[in-house]
Amino acid sequence: MEVEQIEIANHLRRFEPFDALPEEAVARVAANADVAYYKAGSDILLLNDEIHDLYFIRSGAVELFRRDGEFFNRLGEGELLGQTGLMMRNRVRFPARALEDTLLYIIPETIFDELCDQHDVFADFVEFGDHSRLQQAISRAQQSNEMMRTKVSRLIGREPVSVDQTASVHQTAIKMTEERVSSVLVTDMNEDGESTVVGIVTDQDLRTRFISPALEFDTPITAIMSANPVTLDANLYVFDAMLTMLRHNVHHLPLMRSQQAVGVIALSDLIRYESQNSLFVVAKLLRAQNQEELVNLGKDIDASFVRMVNEDANSHMVGSAMTVFGRSIFQRLLELAEEQLGPPPIPCCFLTLGSMARDELLPGGDQDNALVLDDSFDAAKHDGYFQKLAAFVSDGLAANGFAYCKGGVMATTDKWRQPRHVWKKYFADWIAYPSKEAMLNSSMFFDLDGVWGHTEWVIPFRQQIARQAANHNLFLSSLGRAALYRTPPLGFFKDFVLEQDGEHKNSLNLKRRGTAPLAALVRVHALAVGSTAQNTFERLEDIKDARHLPPGRAEALRDAMEIMSVVRQRHHADQISRKQKVDNNINPEDLSQFDRRNLKEAFQVLNDAQNYLKVRPAKGRYRGTKRVFSTS
Structure with a gap:
């Protein structure tokens, strides 16, 4: 040569x-x-x-x-x-x-x-x-999204500034001025002589908690700090930082490594990665003065959704962000209702169910919710208030694009507005007596999260469901059969099976025949291993850790869910951009050859998993609660 x-x-x-x-x-x-x-x-x-x-x-x-x-x-x-x-x-x-x-x-x-x-x-x-087709497709999408491949530690510009918890507000303000920072960590020494973060103070805290009430200069910093601040592992990604800030509505986030603070990132650090920052949308939702303002913010939510999809954010990122938007609307409606109706007469917890509880919310969904009331509930004394509260929220959600549930799974229905002891009996009876109606209710109510009020009540519900379901194989078998009701739209020669008539002729419903049956199948296996996780991807991690499925099956289901969800999200984004009504009906001819091939692969994974469940029904392997997630 x-x-x-x-x-x-x-x-x-x-x-x-x-x-x-x-x-x-x-x-x-x-x-x-x-x-x-x-x-x-x-x-x-x-x-x-x-x-x-x-x-x-x-x-x-x-x-x-x-x-x-x-x-x-x-x-x-x-x-x-x-x-x-x-x-x-x-x-x-x-x-x-x-x-x-x-x-x-x-x-x-x-x-x-x-x-x-x-x-x-x-x-x-x-x-x-050198990976599977599905895994490679997912990897390409993630690598093209800067938020998915940039470690959040790269945003750290300096070492964190901190003060001891014995400092005064005046001393802290002087240090923040000298260091030119907008936040400071409050620390204490633990038993091992190591500095631990016990709080955080921001410029806003100084304005609203110190200057506005005109406190004395020697006020302890602990009096105005936010105790036990939300933190993030410094080895995670910018994507994780954005979701954490979204979920908790915070603008400063301490980054930790080996339980030690290594830096603090602020909202401004994320803006260069997300020019139309979703955090701004959440802030607007939580500040809305009335329902009309909430409805008008729908265009901002749509714009944020379309942008995330176009930037190749993965489905978990999009679903989580959309869930935060939905929960923010939910929470603001409840606050507006309380302003109008007064505070609840007894403690309560508003539940969200289905995709919002799983962090998998997408445009065009309906509302599924319920009310858990304190056991002191007296219908004659209290139910008038809670009927009005449920109606206010349900009507507000409908005005914001969450259609009324056709099956009546809303707190406006008397059956789904009950005291805690009744809910415990519901869950126990559905598991002990797995009738057709019980299976339908389980598929809806076993994805649950608290959105307002005493959200901590959700944790024992999840633990009860996980414990009792994993110890009741007849229930798991019945729920498994129900999960096989809808099959993926693949023909004998692995071609797509499309609707033959009606409004959606020559299309397939990617939710009804794809993501929904996959989520249902994963729910069965997750309950079998005693998982309290709600998100489908997190449930798959618990299933994988428990070695409940043959090697590689959980990963294949994860990749199939990602592909189907991403195609569905792109379809929604395209409809929103064209100002069309959002639906889940996709004509495969409108997809690229690349997407069609990957979608067929994903459907085949679902088909194989359903066939496996037919011959190997899920059996409980409970060893204690796998996960308990914060309901904040």
């Missing part, structure tokens, strides 16, 4: 998949490769242009875009582009532009085809890497 070809071959061998190819194969690539140079900002590939070459990035950086011009991915040295077009009718699917001055090796299609035909390692890599 010539010197230049030797240099190309040596460079190719540094990267996958060329590092796994025989030397003669790499030498043949080098001998047939051309070199091209693109200045920063110049187009490399244009949408729908014919493509007959594979491109290897020798140096520089390239950005890929979607059909609508939205950013899709960023590639650097050693990465390939153009393989999707070569495998799909020789048309460019993802336009490419040089982000920096870029040097490319151009490999002819004939060599590309030769490598695919002769070397499985190369064919597997360009088609779906």
Whole structure:
């Protein structure tokens, strides 16, 4: 080989998949490769242009875009582009532009085809890497989203500023001014002589808890701090930080490593990763003065949802963010109701059920809720208030896009507005006597979370359900049969089975025939292992940890859920962008070949899992509560 070809071959061998190819194969690539140079900002590939070459990035950086011009991915040295077009009718699917001055090796299609035909390692890599098709598709989406691949520790700009809990407010304010920070951690020494975080104080705390009430300078800092602040592991991702701030409505977040604070990030640190920050939307929802203001914020929620989907956020991120929006509306409605009706006459807890309880809320869903009342409840004295409260909230949710539940699973229904001891009996009876109606109720009420009031009441309910269900195989068997009622829309030859008539002819309902039966199946296995988790992905982690399914099955279900959820979210985002009514009916012909293939794979995973449950009914393996999540 010539010197230049030797240099190309040596460079190719540094990267996958060329590092796994025989030397003669790499030498043949080098001998047939051309070199091209693109200045920063110049187009490399244009949408729908014919493509007959594979491109290897020798140096520089390239950005890929979607059909609508939205950013899709960023590639650097050693990465390939153009393989999707070569495998799909020789048309460019993802336009490419040089982000920096870029040097490319151009490999002819004939060599590309030769490598695919002769070397499985190369064919597997360009088609779906060394993982399954589903896992590779998910990985690509996550890698293209900066919030999913950036460790939150990268946002730390300095060491945390702290004061001892014996400090005064005046001393703390002086230190915050000297250090030029908007928050300070309050610390104490534990028994081992280590500093532990016991609170946090922000600029807002100084204004609202110190200056406004005109307290004395020597007021202890503990009097105005937020005790036991929400924290986050510094090894997690920006995505996790955003969700934590959303869930708890906080603007300062201490980052911990080995139980020690290593930094504090603020809302402003996240803004550069999320230009239309979802935290702002939550703040607006919680400040709404009336129902009309809440309804008007619907456009902000839609915009945030569409943006997250277009930025390839994963389904857990989108579902969690949308759940926070939904819960914020729920909570603000309850606060507005209390302003109008007065405080509840006895303690209570408003429950949310279904997808909102699972952190899997998406646009277009209906409302499922219930009321748990203190055991001192006297219908003659108290129920008039709670009827009005339930009606106010239900009507408000309907006005905000959460349709009334057709089955009446709402706190406005007398049966679902009961004291704690009645709810305990409901759960026990449904498990002990698994009738058809009991199975229907279990499928709705065994995904539950507290949204207002005494939310801690939910924890013993979850523990009761997990304990009793895992010790009652007849119930698990009955719930398992109910979970098999809806099957994925796959025909004998693994083609899609579509609706044949009606309004949604030639489409499939991705919720009714996909995510819903998968969530139901996972719920059965989760209860069998005594899991108190609510989110489908978290339940799968408990199932995996318990080794309840054969190796790889839990991971396959996780990937199938992700694919189906992402396709469903994209469909919703497209409908919202087109100002259409949101539904779950998808015409496969509207999907890319890539999405159709992955969706078929996901449906096949669900089909296999349902067949497994038919021949191997779930049996309880209770060893104590697996998870108890905060209901805050």
